[in-house]
Amino acid sequence: MDAATRAQFVESWGSMGGLWGINRSMARIHALLLATREPLSLEDIARELEMSRGNASMSLKELRNWGVIRRVHLTGERKDYYIAEDDIWSMLFRIASERKKREFDPALAALRKALEATPPGNDLVRQRLGELEEILRAVERVLDRFLKDEEASRGMLKFLSAPIPYPGSGKGKKSRG
Amino acid sequence: MDAATRAQFVESWGSMGGLWGINRSMARIHALLLATREPLSLEDIARELEMSRGNASMSLKELRNWGVIRRVHLTGERKDYYIAEDDIWSMLFRIASERKKREFDPALAALRKALEATPPGNDLVRQRLGELEEILRAVERVLDRFLKDEEASRGMLKFLSAPIPYPGSGKGKKSRG
DNA sequence: CCAAACGTTCAGATCATCCTGAACGTTACA
DNA sequence: TGTAACGTTCAGGATGATCTGAACGTTTGG
Incomplete structure (x- = not known):
């Protein structure tokens, strides 16, 4: 070497x-x-x-x-x-899991706390915190699904990076929402 | 307020x-x-x-x-x-795009440069850099697809966080590569 | 031309993070 | 028990990121 x-x-x-x-x-x-x-x-x-x-x-x-x-x-x-650890994928997977735990989870918890602590009448703040919380909740579901199983996530990455379209990815609006 | x-x-x-x-x-x-x-x-x-x-x-x-x-x-x-910018989704989208550009892209470029600069015969380094490059290439395709179109990515997030299974997400092993 | 109102820059101060190395704890063995 | 080999810890120093505020540009109006 x-x-x-x-x-x-x-x-x-x-x-x-x-x-x-x-x-x-x-x-x-x-x-x-x-x-x-x-x-x-x-x-x-x-x-x-x-x-x-x-x-x-x-x-x-x-x-x-x-x-x-x-x-x-x-x-x-x-x-x-x-x-x-000789498996690179496994290494990346562990890093991703750890970072979600250390960075994402506390931020989402803080956001929820802020939302609870906002008294009624603060419409603008409530609305914007609410929108953000909804989005991050969706992100969390995606992350959790992805990080639940190291093997499955390998396949998921392959699937998502493959050049086959799926609902929501194309130009044509396919309803949804 | x-x-x-x-x-x-x-x-x-x-x-x-x-x-x-x-x-x-x-x-x-x-x-x-x-x-x-x-x-x-x-x-x-x-x-x-x-x-x-x-x-x-x-x-x-x-x-x-x-x-x-x-x-x-x-x-x-x-x-x-x-x-x-009053649309929270749009804001998150811009942040994600910017971070990919600032953090991910340079790292991938550096990795490719390192791979080129590795003379033959350094098998272990070449192999590990190669595996990493392959994975990050797949990640990049996913990110690019996601970040290409703000509206489409909204739908994509919804799709991915919805409780419907798709290939690679389940317990059952479906081949392997 | 000058002065006032305003925005921008950047050298140096401040603050957080990371690293060093000496002190200490533990284990193995005579 | 003593001591050598080794790992760990943490106070304080080094490094790097961020912030301040004074100096400097620009624009507007007299």
């Missing part, structure tokens, strides 16, 4: 962290593990990525919470070793 | 900024405009939200770039006035 290539991969993955909603250190560690066949120890990682052991430790812990890496033990070794 | 209610709405919308991918000041201004029937001037906004005129100016400019507010001119007035 070409070290320069791996380094470049680590850095581009790292700067893509924003898209996944994880920070740079986590993304870089994740990339390194994705690009390496052998399990790596905390020390290997900290040395290779030139980061502190503390940061590596925290980031590895967090990546395990996200479910995108696993800790393994090598017989005869005292150190902990880590490998990446 | 109840000032305390409006203030609370502004603050909850403001703290929801993260979900929309816009910052706190932008979200607060947007909320204030959503909760007010009359057009407001830059000065009105800066006073009401206790922020600097500079910040208000920059945030208003940015909100206009996102297409979620509009500048209007009142006859006989020198000041600029602002109102919120």
